[in-house]
Amino acid sequence: MLYVIGHKNTDTDSIVSAIAYAYFLRKQGREAKALRPGPINPETKFVLEKFSFVEPDLIKDVSGTKLILVDHNEKEHRPDGDFEILEIWDHHRFNFSYPSAIFIHCEAVGSTATILAKEFFKKNLEIPRNLAGLLISAILSDTIIFKCPTTTILDKEIAQKLNENLKLDLVLFGKEIKKAGMDFDAPIKDLIQRDFKEYFFSGRKTGISQIQVLEIDEFLRKNKKQEIIKSMEEIKKMKKYDLIVLILTDIFKQGSEIFCSEQEEKIERAFEGKFKNNSFWVSGLMSRKKQIVPLFEKIFEQKETVENSL
Numbered sequence: 001m002l003y004v005i006g007h008k009n010t011d012t013d014s015i016v017s018a019i020a021y022a023y024f025l026r027k028q029g030r031e032a033k034a035l036r037p038g039p040i041n042p043e044t045k046f047v048l049e050k051f052s053f054v055e056p057d058l059i060k061d062v063s064g065t066k067l068i069l070v071d072h073n074e075k076e077h078r079p080d081g082d083f084e085i086l087e088i089w090d091h092h093r094f095n096f097s098y099p100s101a102i103f104i105h106c107e108a109v110g111s112t113a114t115i116l117a118k119e120f121f122k123k124n125l126e127i128p129r130n131l132a133g134l135l136i137s138a139i140l141s142d143t144i145i146f147k148c149p150t151t152t153i154l155d156k157e158i159a160q161k162l163n164e165n166l167k168l169d170l171v172l173f174g175k176e177i178k179k180a181g182m183d184f185d186a187p188i189k190d191l192i193q194r195d196f197k198e199y200f201f202s203g204r205k206t207g208i209s210q211i212q213v214l215e216i217d218e219f220l221r222k223n224k225k226q227e228i229i230k231s232m233e234e235i236k237k238m239k240k241y242d243l244i245v246l247i248l249t250d251i252f253k254q255g256s257e258i259f260c261s262e263q264e265e266k267i268e269r270a271f272e273g274k275f276k277n278n279s280f281w282v283s284g285l286m287s288r289k290k291q292i293v294p295l296f297e298k299i300f301e302q303k304e305t306v307e308n309s310l
């Protein structure tokens with residue numbers, strides 16, 4: 001049996017990609033099953049219900065299995081356990097090493113769902129209506145309704161092609177998906193850990209969270225800034241991080257308030273802002289993958305220039 005699984009902090013693209021690729025393999029006579037390594041977020045739940053899919057089975061320890069990874073390749077984002085990797089389908093930065101040769105398809109597009117839908121079209125495999133709806137949802141979710149700078153022409157073309165029979169209003173439906181995901185009743189500490197990814201920059205353990213909102217002012221009225229920072233500090237201490245970053249993204253204002261546990265000058269310089277109690281607004285900042293991770297890699301991993309004191 002082949003198992004297809006997304007990253008630890010599941011999102012709509014990772015769950016949908018696992019379901020879609022397992023289906024793709026079964027259509028080609030392989031035995032395949034989608035799994036999930038963590039809880040389903042409210043946005044994904046809404047999408048699965050809308051298109052009548054059941055949640056993939058939850059598996060905490062995948063030791064001893066043969067896995068196909070979708071929507072991630074980095075070690076820190078993988079499920080726990082000792083397992084064999086057979087294939088990878090992804091659209092993130094490539095940070096990977098493996099002892100044997102395996103199949104890897106990594107493409108700089110807005111979602112893994114885009115890559116997989118393209119494979120269906122390439123092979124002339126029919127995509128059932130409900131699966132098409134699911135794939136569209138993942139594209140809209142990951143590209144933040146085509147507004148995120150990770151969006152490519154291919155994402156739009158594939159979404160339109162998938163929508164030929166469904167005829168959804170993509171922008172309206174995208175808003176509906178995002179709204180469903182905005183279940184902000186949970187404590188702020190849980191909200192921060194919902195879409196949370198771990199990285200190492202020059203050996204510094206860094207956690208980067210993203211929360212997407214429709215109305216940033218309203219969100220900040222409900223979740224006070226001091227509370228956000230206090231929660232970030234608690235997570236930092238509890239999980240032994242060197243740095244915690246939160247990007248609170250306003251989908252319609254198209255920018256983010258960036259919160260950092262450490263008010264580093266390097267971050268200020270990189271985003272041309274000034275911390276005011278651990279945060280500042282960055283216009284146009286929408287993507288952790290495209291705008292934060294490569295930048296942090298650059299600013300934290302570059303050697304300091306040493307002045308010659310002659």
Ligand SMILES: [Mn+2]
Binds near residue numbers: 013071111142
């Ligand atoms: Mn993705």
